[in-house]
Amino acid sequence: MRRCLDSLYRASLVAAALSLLLILGIVLLQVIFNLIDRVMQLSGSTPIGLLIPSYADFAGYLLAAASFLALGGSFRAGAHIRVNMLLRRLPDGARRWAELGCLSMALVVACTATWFFGKLTWGSWRFGDVSPGLVAIPIWLPQSVMTLGLLIFTIAVADEWYCAWRRHQPAYQLAEAAAEQALLERAGGEL
């Protein structure tokens, strides 16, 4: 079960990273197209108007997909910021209850968001909504990827909740501590 969940988070994070790579590719290609046009214009010939159709839409949807697919993995990696100044001062027992409280609220928000985003996606699919650009992209496509990302995020939060309930340290808490440690070691090596 543990390995199964970990590979789920890992896979969605990697998919998000690949989306970023794809975004870079699309934007760079369009920049090169613009350059070719500019050069042709300067050299006196008529620019051919090279264009990746709807590239801004594609990049935007890929970004939304990337951001949401990365939610679960980033959460467990302690990347989502919070003010843990007070939490860190609590003794272990109280800290556990406080973390459980935070995780419970996060779980409620994650469930709500997943449910209503799923409804929105369902609506887009039923009404056949498409993007306004040159290429009519069905918007349920990026939306369903985002719903999937929210679902994985909800699973990650539930996972951490259960972990804290069983009196283990949640992964994000370990990651937060490890990040501080890494910074210290990095400094120690240099000084």
Place this chain on the structure above:
Amino acid sequence: MDDLLTAVALLALLLLLLGSGLWVAVALTGVGYIGIAAFTSRPAGSILASTVWSSQAEWTLVALPLFIWMGEILFRSRLSGDLFSGLSPWLRRLPGRLLHVNVLGCGLFAAVSGSSAATCATVGKISIPELTKRGYDQRMILGSIAASGTLGLLIPPSIIMIVYGVAAEESIARLFVAGVLPGALVMGLFMAYIAVWSLLHPKKVPPAEPKIPLRARLRALRRLLPVVLLILLVIGTIYGGIASPTDAAAVGVAGALLLTRLAGDLTWAVFRDGLLAATRTSCMIAFILAGAAFLTAAMGYTGIPRHLALWIKEMQLSPFVLLAALTLFFILLGCFLDGISIVVLTTAVILPMVREAGIDSIWFGVYLVLVVEMAQITPPVGFNLFVLQGLTGQGLTNIARAALPFFLLLVLAVGLLMLLPGIATWLPTEMAKH
């Protein structure tokens, strides 16, 4: 009166949730939901879904992960070492000597990275041990590096400017350009202070190192040149209106990859770690922006910002008094909240009031970033203080005290910005002309 009570209750709830360690994005979303569900008759859930959707799939937002990625790549390269060896031969004769490396190095790194903590860590990693070894005053080293690191927020490309631009629906290109002169001003103030301090305390400054011939100095600078060219390319194309910030960011990432490849630093591990770190960081910020967009919509439905704006209008405050009050409020808030939270809360609640008072929102963006810079070096929550604590093992209060003179210089910079708003607005206006 009811509205005011609602506003105070919601804001108190939000600060309570944030303070108790709830993730920022979750807290924003939760309070937005409660605001709509408790005080209006609108369907909170479907508003949540639709605002999140429309805030996320955005072309302008695409610049965000790309600029973060560019910084992550260069953060992992040998740039920090090159900064010190390239800059230090030029600064030996100035009053204050190598302390200026902190300011200039941070200013340069700020132009490739949009993050304050990364700037502080990258430059500090090399310059703190080098300066300590040479016997420079510890307080001046720590203070100047803590404060100069915050330039990462002001000098374009800046992550927090993108956050403000997206949340306030302002042009990111103009915001970037608006940050250039104030960034130079802050650097100038810091360097002037270092020079004056050194002239007043000659005994605390180590003797000048031997002069290096011009040719050697130029050779030391050569390793920095490609990065400087990359910076000029990225910012220049945005200013010239040739490229959108997103295009420029993509070119920046490609350039950063190329430079690290040519320097022989680009291993698979560096590439993978940089990309994954950028994915996580941009996910974190996108999540906060989604929560902030929902909170802004929720606030709009409750009518709080509108009433707040009206209330301010009735009080007939001059913009100057309003800004002075806001500055105090932000400094207080900055002691407990991180920069991104301050910016998104401001755009959700305070921005309508600021616009009502006739304050230009590009100018306000620069002002806000300057105030957030101060927040990075005020205890107990100041990210640069944490970074330096990690780098040096010194106590938080010690570092904060060392940074205090520079904090006051930032206050001075805010004052100058209020007196001469052109510092921020002149360049974007010029840009619009061509």
